Amino acid sequence: MIKDFEYFSPKTVEEALSLLSQYKEEAKIIAGGQSLLVVMKQGLISTEYLVDIKGISALAYINYDEGKYLRIGALTVHHAIEKSPVIQEHFGVLSEMERNLATVQTRNWGTIGGNLCHADPAGDPAPVFIALKAKLKLASLGRERIISMEEFFRGYLEVALEPGEMLAEIQVPTPSPRTGVAQEKLMVMHGDMGTVGAAVSITLNKGGSVCQDARIVLSNAAPAPLRARDAEKALVGKTITDSLLAEAGQIASREVDPPADVHGSAEYRREMVKVFVKRVALKALERAKAA
């Protein structure tokens, strides 16, 4: 049962930020409501003031500054990211990830900002953005700050937003030359939340034979998106082979702290981490070679 609240529907960012600044911890943002309403109905979250930002059209955009940054407004819906020609051309992994996220109904209404701020550890976008070294622009009245996507996630359903702040924009740098990025998740049916998922970025050296940089980011393998840093270290400076990727998978499976639920035991998830790290890293490697 949802408790009573006062409802606001600002039409500009300034109006929304004024409300958030006025009501601080007592206010809650709603965008598409696809995650928030679930937790409100379960009684896990209640609020005095609901600030509905879905009508702020200025926060729904995808801009690409060739060779520099891709900028995605927080209110951009998943479907727009999936179908964006510029994203398909320059950041194909984002488009692929969105294609497997939920159903078309959810993708049509749910926003990327809402997905990230809800911070479900099984969420698909966060690991891909972390693999892509993305940053977030957080706005409050009279102030903006930039934070790395990695620092944004603090724990289970917990992010680094301060009272009065909202997520305004996601900024994704153009990957370095010879970089390949891939993402996959274990899903029982198409569009399911992943039982586990992996996003991997690999950058090769100038000769194209040695791994210069690697990011391995896992979903649903810990209370928040997790970088398997030891597994990354196992790849950097080496020529990547099948057996090295299998070793990275083994290492990653020891770094995780997976949940156990109806979708799989913690042990099963650890096994799947081995499989997915190897599989996704191989795909990222192939892409890096072709980049």
Ligand SMILES: Cc1cc2nc3c(=O)[nH]c(=O)nc-3n(C[C@H](O)[C@H](O)[C@H](O)COP(=O)(O)OP(=O)(O)OC[C@H]3O[C@@H](n4cnc5c(N)ncnc54)[C@H](O)[C@@H]3O)c2cc1C
């Ligand atoms: C049936 C179903 C299937 C799904 N499957 C998947 C899946 O396979 N993979 C996956 O990753 N996700 C999945 N999701 C989650 C879905 O992606 C999110 O529910 C959706 O993107 C949330 O966006 P929203 O705009 O509805 O956010 P809301 O529900 O409105 O908000 C979610 C949270 O974010 C906060 N918030 C929203 N916008 C901002 C902002 N700009 N600044 C600060 N705080 C903000 C709200 O206060 C709230 O805490 C699924 C959801 C459903 C309902």
